Ligand code: PEP
């Protein structure tokens with residue numbers, strides 16, 4: 001490998017790294033690393049700093065974080081319609097939260113880089129094939145041997161997505177005046193879609209009033225354009241390291257996304273992922289599952305945010321609906337006692353603790369369990385006086401049938417209709433909108 005190694009930034013190479021593919025050819029991997037360390041960055045350090053300051057508002061209790069997108073993006077589904085659908089769904093959810101609960105919403109996509117997946121087993125049950133590890137590694141429907149050149153394709157797909165997201169954020173299609181256009185035809189006849197239409201009509205009226213008062217909405221940053229950030233799980237260390245670049249002051253940023261997070265399976269305190277991410281200057285997240293001890297949560301905070309930088313660290317709790325009320329309080333208490341009140345962003349991922357196999361064999365989640373975990377999360381934070389800062393959801397901008405329930409009352413028998421995820425089951429647009437209406441009510445009810 002000709003790329004120079006920084007002793008400190010490359011210390012992770014000497015540590016146990018879980019969930020890395022068994023790349024068969026080290027020379028091919030080194031060539032890809034070399035290529036990826038020369039490509040243009042997808043984001044800029046200053047943008048990561050701006051997101052950090054937005055997240056500091058969330059930590060303080062002055063904003064709410066909405067993070068969402070696919071469990072696993074795929075090259076095949078990375079189409080104009082696919083991206084537009086997800087961005088519109090995020091914008092719709094954000095406007096529901098902002099309008100319904102009078103709180104600014106920080107919008108972060110699980111988008112433009114979510115191409116690598118941790119797996120519970122190296123081999124797929126049933127087929128005995130190597131497990132699918134995301135499009136950056138192998139092919140769900142084809143060759144399962146890890147191929148590092150797929151990381152270059154993941155980069156190229158992320159660049160195209162980022163480019164489209166940036167265009168959508170500024171070309172007028174994300175303006176508040178376009179609020180009606182974000183509703184997809186297929187949600188129009190769903191209860192959440194109808195409710196959204198009513199809200200959009202209210203917003204239209206408010207905008208007409210503001211126009212009549214002489215405000216030029218096209219020239220007003222609050223109504224023209226939108227801030228939309230990118231994020232993904234920083235799983236493939238070669239990829240993340242290759243895209244890590246110094247800013248003008250020599251501070252390293254992972255410029256593959258604005259925000260990156262460490263997954264539940266790779267958050268070992270002395271492991272490679274925690275080591276590399278502890279050195280980045282991006283805002284970062286870490287998933288905390290139901291086995292997390294309060295002490296481990298505090299240790300992770302110390303390791304990942306030693307300087308206690310506002311907005312630096314988001315703790316993404318994913319406990320399960322039946323567990324959140326029992327396990328979360330001691331964790332929140334320990335972190336807030338040792339690090340100070342409102343020193344981190346608390347975000348609820350109500351998806352990953354609520355997955356099960358339906359009798360039809362599909363991996364699924366119940367909408368009611370998802371909502372119950374969010375409710376438990378709000379209850380715990382209300383009891384402790386901490387700030388329930390955000391939600392992290394897996395969603396599609398399409399009319400898929402992957403999660404059960406919701407107002408459409410999807411059943412086990414419906415799952416086969418449009419079960420399209422490459423990994424975990426996602427909320428469809430109607431379910432995602434319904435979730436945002438329910439979260440808006442929870443936000444309204446709480447005291448600041
Ligand atoms: C995910 O976010 O898709 C994921 C694998 O989550 P977790 O690390 O919480 O299991």
Ligand code: MN
Nearest residue numbers: 071394423424
């Ligand atoms: Mn997932």
